[in-house]
Amino acid sequence: MTTANEEALDAAVRHQIGILRYSSSVVRKVVGLLNRIDDRLVNELIKRGIGDESFTKRRLELLLDSVRAIIAETYGRATTALNDELKDLSSYERDFQLDMFRKVMPIQMDFIKPTSAQLYAAVTARPFEGRLLKDWYTDLEAGANRRLRDTIRMGYVEGRTTDQIVRDIRGTRAQQYRDGILEISRRGAEATVRTAINHTATIARNETYKDNKSVIKGVRWVSTLDARTSAVCRGRDGKVYPLDSGPRPPAHINCRSSTAPVLKSWKELGIN
Numbered sequence: 001m002t003t004a005n006e007e008a009l010d011a012a013v014r015h016q017i018g019i020l021r022y023s024s025s026v027v028r029k030v031v032g033l034l035n036r037i038d039d040r041l042v043n044e045l046i047k048r049g050i051g052d053e054s055f056t057k058r059r060l061e062l063l064l065d066s067v068r069a070i071i072a073e074t075y076g077r078a079t080t081a082l083n084d085e086l087k088d089l090s091s092y093e094r095d096f097q098l099d100m101f102r103k104v105m106p107i108q109m110d111f112i113k114p115t116s117a118q119l120y121a122a123v124t125a126r127p128f129e130g131r132l133l134k135d136w137y138t139d140l141e142a143g144a145n146r147r148l149r150d151t152i153r154m155g156y157v158e159g160r161t162t163d164q165i166v167r168d169i170r171g172t173r174a175q176q177y178r179d180g181i182l183e184i185s186r187r188g189a190e191a192t193v194r195t196a197i198n199h200t201a202t203i204a205r206n207e208t209y210k211d212n213k214s215v216i217k218g219v220r221w222v223s224t225l226d227a228r229t230s231a232v233c234r235g236r237d238g239k240v241y242p243l244d245s246g247p248r249p250p251a252h253i254n255c256r257s258s259t260a261p262v263l264k265s266w267k268e269l270g271i272n
Helices: 003-033 035-049 059-103 118-124 133-158 164-169 183-210 232-237
Strands: 216-222 240-242 258-263
Touching: 003 035, 003 059, 003 183, 003 216, 003 258, 035 059, 035 164, 035 183, 059 118, 059 133, 059 183, 059 258, 118 133, 118 183, 133 164, 133 183, 164 183, 183 216, 183 258
Parallel strands: none
Antiparallel strands: 216 240, 216 258
């Protein structure tokens, strides 16, 4: 006969598979929004005539200002969409955990439900990989702007044609546009989205556990779903940490490790 903790661990593993699938759908949504930048940038380069012999430094600065505005608008929409997803996810994660508690506990118990505002405030206030969520967004936008600015400026200095600069930025059809600098931004966005989702689920989960510490005594690190398990995640797999201390996923960018609750024993609960 399986114990409540074994059932909770099995449920956590199954749930993490769903989280991974969900993260893939959010990646497609966010990257899809970022992809809209491609045509706008190309049209701007052509309209400004960067490859013309009469192109001046003043026109270059105006072009860079326009590019910066396009990036800011596009990344603003993408991060707003991601934030909306993370808000919904934090509430969903809370509800899933509470429902799981009710299913695995052999007796009926009352559980505390943290508010959605409390959960999302914790998500945005807790850093992952040493930075807050808003800092990751800022770095993504700044990196994209820097790469585009440097590529355009270098093209101007070297006297490259508009078509050549467009290829540097967008890439080539033969390589499915994976050889342009925009691909770097897409890969960075994908990694950030996946990590942010794991971070959000973990924080919402942990806040729910803490509000129900009368029943839950700790958190078990689970790395079995991380196909590219790092040394740090391998070292933590299966370890149990107190609710108020210890590491939590994500341990690194693109981390797929999860956590499972460790429920108190009947003796600890004062039940004979």
